[in-house]
Amino acid sequence: MNSNIIEITLDNFQQIIVEQSKEKLILVSFWAEQIPESIELKDKLTTKTAAFDEHVILATVDCQTQGQIAQQFGIQGLPTAVLIKDSQPVDGLSGPQTDENIEEFLGKHLPKPQDILLKQAVEALADNNLSEANTAICKAYTLDTEQNGNRADIKLVLTDVYIQLGKIADAQALLDTIKMVDQDAYYKSLIAKLELASQAANSPEIQALEQELQDNSQDANLIHQLSAQYSQVNRNEEALALLFRHVQQASNDESQAKAKSKELLLDILKSLPDGDPLANKYRRKLYTLMY
DSSP states (O other): OOSOEEEOOTTTHIIIIIIGGGTSEEEEEEEOTTOHHHHHHHHHHHHHTGGGTTTEEEEEEETTTOHHHHHHHTOOSSSEEEEEETTEEEEEEESOOOHHHHHHHHHTTSOOHHHHHHHHHHHHHHTTOHHHHHHHHHHHHHHHHHTTOOOHHHHHHHHHHHHHHTOHHHHHHHHTTOOGGGOOHHHHHHHHHHHHHHHHHTOHHHHHHHHHHHHSTTOHHHHHHHHHHHHHTTOHHHHHHHHHHHHHHOOGGGHHHHHHHHHHHHHHHHHSOTTOHHHHHHHHHHHHHHO
């Protein structure tokens, strides 16, 4: 339920319509008990604006008790809703409305859901909350894609998240789709971050361990070292694959090393963002080993 609902009276009219309309949009819904369609519109507007309380106040006017206010707005019939900005009406609805009509009306004046998600992702990144940033920006990207959008601002933040999650190939693929007109300072910084991440992900230390493990594929100590190195540079899928294979194949004589592999594997799973498909995949794999 929208917590940003105010019933307008003569006492608060000046504060809402004049003062608060300088800071937020005011959507005034006029209704009367004897006109069910007006109550229906008010209820629909309540539902449709619930996610936008940072941007709009839903103000209701009971025309039976606040007729003077309705007259001041020049209301001729119900249902009616008027959108106010800076004390002035900028748009409105008149007559019964379908959900589609209301969504189209609000869509002209309120931010899209992906804009809100993008803002959440940027704020989460600034707070070093990678899990929250990943969830928000992935939803924003999905919404934009479903609406046949191609928004560079969403792609760039998603690229940033990918780099920090170690999804180097995904980050590169996304950056490759950014048009020249959108290749701003943020884009150029991501190019540099991606280059550094790519170098770190394939450091000489990692290459040396990979070579050693090729020659000693069952060496648990090497498996643990390389997995830890992979994890540090966010090559989590390779780390998990390596550890899971050891948990799966190690003999009973290697119980201590096997337990260490499982412990490292679980630590990596815990470090992944909530809902990460990779985490879900390897939790299912572990489950199949247990049962």
